Amino acid sequence: MLILFLLLFVGYAAGALLPFCFPAKPRTQSLLAHGCAGVASGAGIVLGLVGLFSPEPWTVSVRSTVPFLSLAVRLDTLSSFFVFTISLVGLAASIFAVDYVSELERKVSIGALGALFNGFLLSMTLVVLADDGFFFLIVWELMSVVSYLLVVTEHEKADVRYAGLFYFIMTHIGTAFVAVTFLFLYQASGSFSFEAFRDPAHRLPEDIRTLAFLMALIGFGTKAGIVPLHVWLPYAHPAAPSHVSALMSGVMIKTAIYALVRMYFDFLDGQFPWWWGFVVLMVGAVSALLGVMYALMEHDLKSLLAYHSVENIGIILLGIGAAMIFQSHGLKELAALALLAGLYHTINHAMFKALLFLGAGSLLYATHTRNMEEYGGLLRRMPWTGAAFLVGAASIAALPPTNGFVSEWLVFQSLFLSFHVPDMFLKLMMPLAASILALTGMLALACFAKAFGISFLALPRSPHARRAEEVPVSMRAAMGLLAVICVGLGLGPMVVVPLLDRVVAPFTEVSIAGNILAMDGWTLAPVSVEFSSLSTPAIALLLVAMGALGMALAALIGGSAQARRYKTWGCGIALSPRMEYTATGFVQPIKRVFATVYRPAVKLETEFLEESRYFAKRRHFEFHVEPVFQKYLYDPIIAFFTTMADRVKVIQGGSLHLYLMYIFATLIALLLFTV
């Protein structure tokens, strides 16, 4: 394992340094940087798999001369799972980036971009491997800073700079909370090593435990993007280059999920009052619902995907929150099931979200715009991208037999099983969370019907879309890889579930793979086959069979009919793009229904012809969704700090003599004080 780890480390390091040996050759730089990243992430995939199967955690530790810091690395099954996920997405992103970065060649240094890309992957891998609190904080911070630098790749644009700043501030607020959490743990155990953190002999005092729980939720939640700390995602993810967005949205926010599981189930050893789980559950439910609702109103494809990250983090937290509730009531098997469902959704979301971001990157590469209203008719021009995007869209909308469906189904099951919880309040609340999840799934389906339909179907809505061409092979290969994984994770839960069981078992002290998998080995049945069961291969077979049946019937009954090729729904009129359904129009009904949440501002100005009011000369339509959190939460805070800063500025008179006077007075005061 040491060799694999060194290969991973050296690979990323080489990818970060080698490009600078070939200045002014962007093509070579790109090949070198992303090639090394690909090799290193390949090593990471193998390392993750080996770690999943090894019975004992693997550790290696290097002592450093810096006080408190030891460079300790530990690979247990949870870390292995995340290393595997990160490396898999890393591999796809590396393949994708080889050609994709040529888009940026004239604007930025490809060498620097590639180096940062490698550094980003390495720091994320180290975050999930770190076995020392101090070391963790360093790599966590490194990850934040490197991702900031990647976000501001196109720094000549003002909105990108703003997005970067916003992200930078938010992530540092989060890190502050994380640091406080770790200091609590340090105070109790007297050491920064994770081994000491999880030692039951160093249990935190009860009130500090509660504080540590909340601090960790806020700190890691900022990175994960829970509501209301999610505001940076829709800024930062679209601003970054697409292969970086895929990493940020696919795996970087998952490192926060890793840290939360590590924190709650490992360091706080899974013993907590029921309301902790309830808080996490509610945060998850609110994030899921609001995430998808704001996503619906976005017509910038990458912002839309960023809001969906909020939604999916919410779904993952629903699983983790349910697991915490079950754990606090001693229902270990159900806790294992819920945690497994959450982690299953973690890897699924990593795959389909990375796939969708790479798809969005391909569209950007082909059309040079992110605005959905300027796409249209792209399926004909970019069939491979379209097919891959369709798989991703089906997965995120939780359509069987894709992977999103399986994990959301498992989350549903664990929420339905809440009738085992002895608490009446929770018995009522947990099905409520399940119903919110159902609503979320419906809205996600609507959202991706919009995203796919508006982008890929009908006629091109702009010259950009008309001129679009299919992207280079490497980009298609990366998307194809992820699409195959998405379908594979959906069709093969009976392979995935036992593996995830190995991840969950150390924390819940119970193995449930045997309970979930029904006798035949093809069906998932969390409780009993009578209560609920699912077999995605059977669904897939059924779908194929139904499709074949339909075709057969059509051939049988209408076989003699003549085929005539003509524009669909044309009715003899020459069709133009102006007749198409727009994205804005598509979501209009949903906007009306949820007007209380959106608080939409609609402005319609009509200029009439002078001769008659029955004929409009020009119409101007504007539509905004009110950014509630920014307006009512963030703006007041920012305003408060600005006012305070203005007041403090009074002492800064700008006079040299005044400043000298301050120094002088302080000196005298201190001297007198010491006498």
Place this chain on the structure above:
Amino acid sequence: MLSEMGSQLIDLCSALLLLTCFAIVAQRRLAACVDLFALQSAFLAGTAALVGFLTDNHHVYVTAAMTGVVKVIVIPVVLKKVIQRLNVKRELVMNVNVPVALLICGTLVILAFFITRPIIPLGHVLTRDSLAIALAIVLIGLFTMIARQKAVTQLVGFLVVENGLFLGATAATHGMPFVVELGVFFDVLVAALIAGIYTNRLQDAFDSVDTSHLTGLKE
């Protein structure tokens, strides 16, 4: 007997240093200020040499010599050139007028003696009172920087602060490690050169070396 007399001599030199400080505070002509600073530095070099002689620390002779070269010759020459180029002879407007400034400086001296009283018995017999005087010189130097408006006099104030620190260091420790003193000399020289350039720039930008014009830089 020798140490008794040495102690007296060092006290005398320190007192002369303090006296030059008062002279600088009272002096309006810039060239005279610089001359007084050179004189003060000469006294400082003498004190250092005396301490070196009495305590048999030979490296203190070197620092005394360097004080002589850098502070008595180089820096005053540079400052004189700056003054000539700028054609600013006198300081007409001051933040604090001369009589009040002298009174404040007197208070500062008393303050310095008051503050150092608890630690003076702990020091070496040879240089006991020098520490209080050194602190007084530092405070007066700082006060000069506040009271005056011309960049040149502020620079002189800064150099006086440095002289005070040097006196304090020599008095309290019989000479700091040689490397440290070398470093400090270099710093002072660089600071003086930078401040000289800064003064020239100030003249170019505002047609004056009055640092209160810098208030306009505030947003």
